Amino acid sequence: MHDSDSDSDSDSSTEPGTEAGTAAGTEPGHAAQRRSDATRGAILAAARERFASDGYDRATIRAIARDAKIDPSMVMRYYGSKEGLFAAAVAVDLELPDLTSLPRHDVGRVLTRHFLRMWEENEELTALLRVAAASRAGADRMQGIFRDQLLPVTRQVCPDPEQVPTRAALCATQLLGLALTRYVLRIPPAVALHGTEIEAWLAPTLQRYLTAPSP
Amino acid sequence: MHDSDSDSDSDSSTEPGTEAGTAAGTEPGHAAQRRSDATRGAILAAARERFASDGYDRATIRAIARDAKIDPSMVMRYYGSKEGLFAAAVAVDLELPDLTSLPRHDVGRVLTRHFLRMWEENEELTALLRVAAASRAGADRMQGIFRDQLLPVTRQVCPDPEQVPTRAALCATQLLGLALTRYVLRIPPAVALHGTEIEAWLAPTLQRYLTAPSP
């Protein structure tokens, strides 16, 4: 679990005010790393784990704090609220590859493999999916990821702009469906599937959703 | 904790004991309909709606009781606990058709259409999916439906018993993925899809997952 330099919080939206005024304190430099960075990272790591395994409601701040071996009030001090913590813990970037410089018949396979690897590697994605299924706010966040990350990539492959949303949505049904059955519902044969099997079965599906002529 | 029975609504599952002894009361006949059946039905209807829209944790017994215009304690009296209420409210039967007497090249289309219609018609399915994504107990229930309802149907189509679980799981990824994006996450282009479009796009996918030679 990396936590060293990921300065992705920087929200300043839900700051508790006490440290908002005297911004830097000792080091007025812009990249001052605070002494509490270790704790902040521990909180984020624990939060990701809890959100992924328990969902938003059942993942209590007290449990997260216990995992991080600090007091629950520290979570509030650093992240303002439970929602703020979730926003900081789950900052999803799918790192989708550039498909323009790729043989058209490879997009399905590349996309499938990329998604599978992303989901296996970091549990934020499972956390996000769980929360998205549980609450309206989570669903909105998932919609945002679809719009800002999957749609543009689909646009690279599909010539007709009119069809882009439909084709991207179809891909989302298959990819999110895989993540749902495998990592959230844990349906046994879906869990047992080997990576190569998934690629072999799903790549043609995505390929068709992206490039086949509209039926 | 685990309720073994999953009968539709023949109650008598989680009885509070007070009325368990004197079973029938007025009418000793087997089909005695109590005076409270209207209330019981109202509770179930309200519960389905709340579970579907809010998920298990956020759907409070108080809110359900308010919708049904009765006291929260009545819910406890009739269904024992929140889990008991959920078990009674969400008794899913997919009513999957018999695929043996069907041209093999039609199974994909028939299955897709059937799933879509089921999901459009009753909101229990969305409720179950929401809860399954949120809690362990809900996931177990979804696994049970997969095992008891989807697996047997797949067995009708697939000759090799070894491949049945894999192929059924693949179908589940696509079908549940559609339900997830369309009814739970409500990703706009997935919601906008017309029934005929879904059928045209997804039927070949299911057809391949069920009948194509293993890659």
Added chain:
DNA sequence: TGCGTAGGCCAACAAGTGTTGACTTGGTCG
């Protein structure tokens, strides 16, 4: 007519939640 009992409501309980504020510690710099 009287009475048992099912149907229903009310008020309360214990547990757990997010959140807050006052207090203590320990390192840093004038």
Added chain:
DNA sequence: CGACCAAGTCAACACTTGTTGGCCTACGCA
């Protein structure tokens, strides 16, 4: 050294949750 301030702990608040037991009401059989 002594003041300062971030880092952290402790105890409590206000609130919601599922759940419980007591009480009232009205129907239906004797």
